Amino acid sequence: MTPALRVDGLGKIYGPGTTADVAGTGPGFNRVVSPTSGGIVAAWDVSFEVGPGEALGVIGESGSGKSTVMRCICGDEEPTTGSIRLASVDGGGTDLRTLSPARRRALRVDRLAVVYQDPAEGLDLRLSAGGNVAERLTAAGWRNFGRIRERASELMLRTDVPLDRMDDPVREFSGGMRQRVQLAKALANNPPVVLLDEPTTGLDASVAASVLDLIRDLLEELGVAAVVVSHDFAVIEMLTQRVVVMHHGRIVEAGLTDQLLEDPQHPYSQRLVGAARG
């Protein structure tokens, strides 16, 4: 079966560096900055697949490269090397990097949605909650006001946003509520793949827990393929079946989430798990 999302050999180097600078960086050297050029090897040789209905966790500390990977997949940043394929684009036969910027952006409408840590990145805070959803729907060609209202209401209900707040500007919303609206917007056109970047980081513990519950239910119910990027094993444990551990820009371990939590192999994974369990 074609994976919903497939990433092969993804790499991203910032600064003056070239691929030659990869040598001397990574977990083995405990650094991401090239000793020769000063180029930053934020991510290198990152490969994984996510099947339909599956959720993959990407875990690591800040600076491990996990967010870079996510931004490269969704097109916010251009990777230095590697390929990204979606089953919904040419049956996985086309590397998204070969698409024009316009085509790449258009994928965000209904193929590849992103939920950012900061709702301001994924939402227009000046617009109403319904308006934010409407933006996705109109981008996908919806032109019936009543149906847009219905679909937006349905999504509000589904993401636990009170319907009587649907027409209020999002900037008047609390952090947790904004994150729910962001989920509603991301799911508006039933995208087959969703990327979630630290979706509950920064929220109060009780709010975070309810948003996590919501995300878990949605992922199960909608059968989308998800990539969940987080520094928090609790989040990964709750949402994902498989996980990759990133350290200094490289994947150091991959496996089933419960097994990896039970019996981490790589010292770095052990440290992360230890910290989470501690």
Next chain:
Amino acid sequence: MGYVAARGGTEAIAAAEELVRRSRLNADASWLELDQLTERLRYLNDRVMGEGGLWAPQLAARAIRQAEGDVIEAAHLLRAHRSTLPRLCELIPADADELRPLRRIVPAFREVPGPQLLGRTLDYTGRLLDLGDEDQARAAAAAATAAAARHPEDDPAENAGATEPPFPERLLDVLRRTDLAVDRRRDDDPEPTDISQVAVRPGIGRSAVLSVMARAETGALVNLWYRNILGPDNHLHEVTLGEVRHGELPIRVRHPRTGNPVLLGHLRATEVEAIEDLDGADEDRTRFDVGYGLVAGHNERKAIAMANLDIALHRDHSDSGLEQSVLMTTDGLDASGFLEHLKLPHYVTFRSMIERKQAMRTDRARNERKGRRHHPAPVVTPAAEQAAVPAGEVTP
């Protein structure tokens, strides 16, 4: 058929024009001669030429007189006149190193290559309103004019630089030699964009941006500079001036058949090089960077603002909207023309606006709004919605 005058408007306009014409001629004063403007209101004349984008001292004087001193109106007259003239050839880009200075100061250094040449400037004269006797002033002016005519070589303004080498080395040349300043002179833009021939928009080359500033309304450019120093935008910090020059610049064209350069004449210009101390996280702090300003006529304020904005634009990589502000909002004719159009009749648009106000007061609109606030739980069939928008395969 001939010309058909529509009743009302034409007569009213003709009457307004006649009033303007009469008051222009019929002032209780002697006729204003063009040389009074070119020689005694020098800054004004220069400013109109700069903002009008046309070096033509006599025409500028006519424009100022016709506009009764309204600078933007005078610049408009010059530019509209230029629109009627065919464009017969392109100038060879002038070499600023050939500028023969009438004034040259280098605030950044005490001892500089070449002279500090104060020249003719208002900078150091006390701002005391001269309340002297008019007859004495008139006599003094006549005497000075006569003396200058007898001994032109004594004129301190015209010959300030006569004893010095004509083209003093730039401070920046020294800084570049010692690797203290980056070189932002470029040769990848050999044919500067003529902004009278293209519509500028963000992303256009540096030569076009510089041209826009050179033709900008002086007050607008000074304000944009100050706004970015003190205002909320904050894109600028103060530069150190490496070079402020005012002088004569030779202008050449290529002969249409032979291709040889031919000297057309000289125009006066003000040139400024501004030294910027870089402090951005991603910038090279070991060297200075440079901003450049060059405007027609003697207008140091505008040239300095231009040089400082030039380096600010370079530093923010066109990310901030400053470029759009410079390109789109500093032209005096554009801004004042759009502002003045508000005086035209707008009753068609206003009627349409009233109609919408009334539409919002209908019961239907009220009900719609009320309905929105307490939206009932939707009856939805998600499957049907999905069918409404086919999500086909993307095939590149």
Next chain:
Amino acid sequence: MSAAIDAIRLASTARLQGSASTVVFRVLLEALARPGRPLELPELAMDPRLPNALLLPLALADLGTSFWVHGLYDERERKLAADVVREATGARLAAPNVATFVVCLDGDPSVPSRVRIGSELAPEAGVKMAVQVENFATGAPISITGPGIAEAFITTVGLDRAFLKALRNRNQPPVGIDTWVFDRHHRVLALPRSTRIGVVDDVAREGVN
């Protein structure tokens, strides 16, 4: 030398000034606004040895623009035409992939793929192309539809299938080529990039129309 003087003499007949350039422009505009409809060109003083396709740059080019003349079979004619346009307008001769105007004297189907078509960000960079043909009554039948056309119709424009297909492939509005076709009977018609060209046998095969 004599060739140069010949060009200067011919250019003096081809220099469209004042109302001459206006009336030619108006015909070119009218043709473009109503694609596929042949219009009569105005009477001009232009030497009959010069092909009418030159009228496109002669009416619209100037110092700030560039042009290219394509003609495979008669290098002298091509050279002379280029000299006349340059002499009569001041425009620069340029490579086909950068020229503002392209004149194709022979309907060579390789031409559409060699000229610039602009981009989504700058559709205005699409070339304005003039093609000289013998007679509109000949050539491959096409169906045309799009802005300026009230109802789709089938016509011939004096161009063969290969050229029309090449043109169709390059026209992906908003990018593409705006084409004026001139025949030997003092007529012009236009196919702007917005016109959808169906080469009739293809249309029939696809079962459309």
Next chain:
Amino acid sequence: MTLLDPTISPVALLAADTSSRELLDEFSKREIRRAVLTAVAVPGYQVPFASREMPVARGWGSGGLQITLALVGPEDTVKVIDQGEDAGVNAANLRRLIADTTGVDTTTVAGEATIVQTRHRVPEDALGDDQILVLQVPVPEPLRGVERDMTELRRMHAEGDYARMWVSLYEDLVRNGVITQTTGYPCLVGGRYVMATTPIPRWDIPKLHRSAHLSLFGAGREKRIYAVPPHTDVEPLTFDDVPFEVERTEGASCHRCGAGSPDSGVESFLVELPGTEGGRWVCSDTDWCNRRLSSGMVAR
């Protein structure tokens, strides 16, 4: 100066014909004409052009004026209106300039004109396929209300990315119960570009849709020219289930010709003359109204 004088540049020979009365030299006209042609070939796309300074202020029709001056030839007859009126000050001003500098014939009768230059209105009677409508445009960018950055605006048009425009209509409906956009209503042209309709009233939009005539739009200050060719779709942006509404006031009719009253059988765009006892209405298209009166269609 002889023809073969080698010291005379080809450009000078071409320019030599330019009469001193004209407001545009030959080369300026050519540049405007090139932009007009591109505009017709790419319906609804705002073509940048150099935009010469005219003897009228930027904002007073300098864009429309440049197009008209680049178009007019010896065979033309020009009509100029402002707010629908031939006698409006802007119309009178521009008509005089056009006639004085080109010698072209002018008219107030829409049917006699080959070129109609207008500010804020489209004549009530449909124009024919031998007529060109030139509209003066103060603000050519329809998306400025949702985006200020010109580079981003350019991208949005390039990609046909108009979702934010649709959202602004959605939000308008949610907040106000109606779409409150007044004049200059945004339209989709030829199914591709969203276009600002000068500020003509919504009443006039249907007259641009699949019209027999060519419409040219000139924005002098912002240096853009765009066009709607004949027989081209001009669809006001609205939702399928929210009808596009034109200006219409219950019970209003022209106090001169009666247009708008039930027994007149015709409607026109009316403007209000305020009065103490509720005001009176009058046709904005004065030529149309006058012709109704003089042709005896209405009893005076």
